[in-house]
Amino acid sequence: MKGAFAQAELHIIRARLHGAKLNKAQKGELRFPLPVGLVFDGEKIVLDPDQEVQGAVRTVFELFAQENSAYGVVQRFHELGLRFPRRAYGGVRDGKLLWGRLSHSRVLGLLSNPSYAGTYVFGRYHCCKKIGPDGEICTQLRPVPQDQWPVVIPDHHPGYISWDQFLANRNRLAANRTNREVLAGPAREGLCLLQGLLICRLCGRRLSVRYTGNGGIYPIYECGWKCREALPPRHYVSLPAKPLDDAITERLLTAVTPLTINLAFQALTCLEERDKIVATQWHRRIERARYETDLAERRYEEVDPSNRLIASTLEKRWNDAMQRVLELEAELAKFEREALRSVTPEQKQQILQLGRDFPRLWKARTTSSCDRKRMLRLLIRDITVVKGPEPRLLRLQICWQGGASETIEVLQRPKRQDAVRYPDTFVAKIRSMAELHDDKEIVEQLRTEGVTSSTGRPFTLCMIRWIRFKHRIPSPPRPVGTLTVGQVRERYGVSHWVVYYWIERGIVLATKRRQNTPYAIMIDDETDHRLREWVANSGHLHPSSPTRTA
Numbered sequence: 001m002k003g004a005f006a007q008a009e010l011h012i013i014r015a016r017l018h019g020a021k022l023n024k025a026q027k028g029e030l031r032f033p034l035p036v037g038l039v040f041d042g043e044k045i046v047l048d049p050d051q052e053v054q055g056a057v058r059t060v061f062e063l064f065a066q067e068n069s070a071y072g073v074v075q076r077f078h079e080l081g082l083r084f085p086r087r088a089y090g091g092v093r094d095g096k097l098l099w100g101r102l103s104h105s106r107v108l109g110l111l112s113n114p115s116y117a118g119t120y121v122f123g124r125y126h127c128c129k130k131i132g133p134d135g136e137i138c139t140q141l142r143p144v145p146q147d148q149w150p151v152v153i154p155d156h157h158p159g160y161i162s163w164d165q166f167l168a169n170r171n172r173l174a175a176n177r178t179n180r181e182v183l184a185g186p187a188r189e190g191l192c193l194l195q196g197l198l199i200c201r202l203c204g205r206r207l208s209v210r211y212t213g214n215g216g217i218y219p220i221y222e223c224g225w226k227c228r229e230a231l232p233p234r235h236y237v238s239l240p241a242k243p244l245d246d247a248i249t250e251r252l253l254t255a256v257t258p259l260t261i262n263l264a265f266q267a268l269t270c271l272e273e274r275d276k277i278v279a280t281q282w283h284r285r286i287e288r289a290r291y292e293t294d295l296a297e298r299r300y301e302e303v304d305p306s307n308r309l310i311a312s313t314l315e316k317r318w319n320d321a322m323q324r325v326l327e328l329e330a331e332l333a334k335f336e337r338e339a340l341r342s343v344t345p346e347q348k349q350q351i352l353q354l355g356r357d358f359p360r361l362w363k364a365r366t367t368s369s370c371d372r373k374r375m376l377r378l379l380i381r382d383i384t385v386v387k388g389p390e391p392r393l394l395r396l397q398i399c400w401q402g403g404a405s406e407t408i409e410v411l412q413r414p415k416r417q418d419a420v421r422y423p424d425t426f427v428a429k430i431r432s433m434a435e436l437h438d439d440k441e442i443v444e445q446l447r448t449e450g451v452t453s454s455t456g457r458p459f460t461l462c463m464i465r466w467i468r469f470k471h472r473i474p475s476p477p478r479p480v481g482t483l484t485v486g487q488v489r490e491r492y493g494v495s496h497w498v499v500y501y502w503i504e505r506g507i508v509l510a511t512k513r514r515q516n517t518p519y520a521i522m523i524d525d526e527t528d529h530r531l532r533e534w535v536a537n538s539g540h541l542h543p544s545s546p547t548r549t550a
């Protein structure tokens with residue numbers, strides 16, 4: 001009983017504590033550890049007064065705006081030899097800043113932390129307890145969706161970015177993820193130019209790229225999410241990549257001329273700004289090192305010279321600090337020599353020329369497909385694919401980066417089976433020819449007319465036979481009133497040798513259209529009469545059951 005009460009009490013206490021916490025958070029007063037770049041100043045949250053720290057945080061946001069990917073930011077940081085601060089918690093270095101390499105997870109943390117947008121948020125993560133497979137209770141932190149955050153106070157404190165920018169960064173990160181069904185954004189390897197740019201009109205999802213055919217050399221764009229999700233496929237979009245790529249390329253090359261100069265200038269200012277930011281960050285770093293040298297020097301001077309042990313330690317520190325300054329200065333000089341872009345008017349001119357040469361640049365063999373995709377992304381935001389009501393007609397709704405949009409039409413190549421199928425008019429022609437001519441004559445006539453098959457080859461006997469079989473076209477009928485050898489044989493009850501004998505001797509009138517074709521035998525009343533008499537009176541011929549003539 002007592003135990004049960006104690007448990008209940010614990011529960012109530014916990015609930016009260018949580019209530020108080022939430023209450024405080026709703027006023028924006030609940031304190032939690034701040035991310036690097038923000039510090040408490042009394043009760044208020046302010047930007048870190050350390051300019052180098054501020055600079056480092058700002059650089060991450062600036063670089064993300066240019067690179068559009070967290071990995072890109074990390075890479076740029078390492079290339080530029082920059083470091084990122086981290087605040088130590090606990091231990092001897094409690095509260096101190098440690099400088100080190102910027103990691104990918106830090107960038108993700110920075111970009112997804114609303115504190116940098118000056119917003120106070122409580123409840124971004126939900127703590128849930130689970131019983132593991134071996135009976136242990138484990139606690140997991142689960143991110144809470146943004147629309148369910150319990151406390152959000154905008155403009156709570158100064159920030160590094162605006163709220164809109166924060167949202168844009170989050171969306172960008174979400175779009176960069178490859179392990180979900182909506183692929184988007186950054187240019188990846190691969191041959192398909194429009195990868196990640198095409199959107200399915202029917203379901204709003206991005207079309208993905210698949211390689212089909214022998215050895216996967218025929219890329220197609222497809223939207224098969226219903227198939228993937230094992231839902232009944234109401235629509236399945238699958239388009240060969242090449243015609244689409246070609247259509248967009250063609251449009252791009254004609255569209256780029258008026259845009260060129262602007263684009264080149266924008267890219268240029270962008271690069272210059274980035275270099276400036278990086279250079280200031282370097283200078284701050286050197287300043288800090290110099291300050292540390294001064295500090296070490298002062299400490300050395302303040303110490304009692306007779307205390308030799310301490311004096312020698314301090315002297316060593318001073319020396320190290322000076323060495324560090326020298327190293328940094330050398331590194332900066334190297335950076336300025338190698339990376340810093342100072343653009344001369346001639347170079348500007350060159351860039352403008354580059355813009356004019358866009359078509360050549362685009363087609364150059366040295367331009368990689370990844371570069372082409374990047375260029376494309378500078379100009380086009382996305383392309384919606386609409387399968388027209390007409391068969392084999394596609395409409396590509398291009399949404400340009402400026403916000404303008406336009407639609408271009410692409411006529412798809414007919415399917416193979418449609419391409420080799422003979423049109424109805426041709427079949428009708430064969431039908432009418434077959435009334436008078438046999439297959440061989442038809443072939444000869446078509447060859448003299450210069451007509452070729454749907455695959456572009458001259459006609460052969462086989463082809464005509466196939467067409468006649470396929471479309472049930474009969475061979476030319478025998479002239480009216482004629483009989484075949486078999487019919488004559490049946491009528492008079494003789495063997496077919498006899499019939500041939502009659503034909504050879506000219507007893508009956510037989511015609512043949514050409515060699516190796518059946519005889520057409522004409523028998524008039526007089527001949528019929530004579531033949532019947534002959535059969536009846538002949539010693540050799542024994543009619544079994546001669547049929548009466550009609």
Ligand SMILES: [Zn+2]
Binds near residue numbers: 201203205235237
């Ligand atoms: Zn779709």
